[in-house]
Amino acid sequence: MADTMRHRDPVPVPQQQRTDEGSPPLISYVLPVYNEVDGIRPFHDELTATTATRPEFDYEFIYVNDGSADGSLGILLDLAKNDQRVRVVDFARNFGHQIAITAGLDHARGDAVIVMDTDLQDPPRVSLEMIDAWLAGAEIVSARRRTRRDTPFKRATAHTYYRVLRRCAEVDIPVDTGDFRLLNRRAAEELRGFRERSRFIRGMIASMGFEQHEVLFDRDERLAGETKYPMRKMLRLAADGVTSFSTVPLKLITRMGFISLGLAMLGILYAVTLRLFFPEITVSGWTMLMVAMLFLGGLQMLSLGVIGSYVGRIYHEVQQRPLYIVRNVISHDKD
Numbered sequence: 001m002a003d004t005m006r007h008r009d010p011v012p013v014p015q016q017q018r019t020d021e022g023s024p025p026l027i028s029y030v031l032p033v034y035n036e037v038d039g040i041r042p043f044h045d046e047l048t049a050t051t052a053t054r055p056e057f058d059y060e061f062i063y064v065n066d067g068s069a070d071g072s073l074g075i076l077l078d079l080a081k082n083d084q085r086v087r088v089v090d091f092a093r094n095f096g097h098q099i100a101i102t103a104g105l106d107h108a109r110g111d112a113v114i115v116m117d118t119d120l121q122d123p124p125r126v127s128l129e130m131i132d133a134w135l136a137g138a139e140i141v142s143a144r145r146r147t148r149r150d151t152p153f154k155r156a157t158a159h160t161y162y163r164v165l166r167r168c169a170e171v172d173i174p175v176d177t178g179d180f181r182l183l184n185r186r187a188a189e190e191l192r193g194f195r196e197r198s199r200f201i202r203g204m205i206a207s208m209g210f211e212q213h214e215v216l217f218d219r220d221e222r223l224a225g226e227t228k229y230p231m232r233k234m235l236r237l238a239a240d241g242v243t244s245f246s247t248v249p250l251k252l253i254t255r256m257g258f259i260s261l262g263l264a265m266l267g268i269l270y271a272v273t274l275r276l277f278f279p280e281i282t283v284s285g286w287t288m289l290m291v292a293m294l295f296l297g298g299l300q301m302l303s304l305g306v307i308g309s310y311v312g313r314i315y316h317e318v319q320q321r322p323l324y325i326v327r328n329v330i331s332h333d334k335d
Helices: 040-052 072-082 097-107 124-135 152-168 185-192 201-208 231-245 248-277 286-319
Strands: 026-033 058-065 086-091 112-115 140-148 177-184 212-219 326-331
Touching: 026 040, 026 097, 040 058, 040 072, 040 124, 058 072, 058 097, 072 086, 072 326, 086 097, 097 112, 097 177, 097 185, 097 201, 112 124, 112 185, 124 140, 124 177, 124 212, 140 201, 177 185, 177 201, 185 201, 248 286
Parallel strands: 026 058, 026 112, 058 086, 140 212
Antiparallel strands: 086 326, 112 177, 140 177
16 A cells, blocks of 8 residues: 655654564665666566565665656556565655665665665675675675776776875775665664764765675676766765764864965065065065965865865754655555
């Protein structure tokens, strides 16, 4: 039957625990969707075919419609109608990929939760390797990209960013990993307690600790559509990653301030020395003056921008608005 609910509370949705101790383990797939009308059905077909090879588990597929405007919701509703394991969480508007993952985690009931995208760049077959690692004792399993079929620019920038972030961050964030990962029930419950608005989920998971394991895989090409992370969103996510888990930018401002102060003191000593001991030397000074003013002005604006980004995060947090608003939750299961 269809279940309709409205969620405005910023705390996680209470999870329904399974009471049948004799039932097989439940694996929850959290699947954010944004304008994937051409790829949802092929993805679901491959996912169900993959999970069918492991019938010893029960499965639920939680699709989070992140305000899609291309007909994706209609396909998701049809999937829910024909597959009782499918649940559709329909946002009232677009809230973003990281928030969609959060909503899926809030609604997941599984003994293990797998987060993955629906564009088939993350192969469903890899999720079975993650399940095997979980059964072997891992509490969190990350899928690490061995190769990726992206543009050279995307590969180079991603390679550089992950390594810079790892050096700057105050937690050990695995390199070359996205949000494709498995969490056991305890880790998923702990992650639901992280309610900040500027979310960098892979960093949050790394900060929790637990017994972590990596599975290597070759990332495929996108099946259909366009990337939902253009340069603007990638830069925003990168900034969230740095400012969420590092105060290095603020420390750099202090260091740049000391360097500027040192250069200014050298300039003052130079000017005073010329004035007192070499008054016959004429120094025009206009070029040097303009360079110094522009340098210090640019440095100040950059410093204010970095400080402003941290202040902006504080501003959004103190508003305490809900992370997301759900229009409907649609399912046709027996319960």
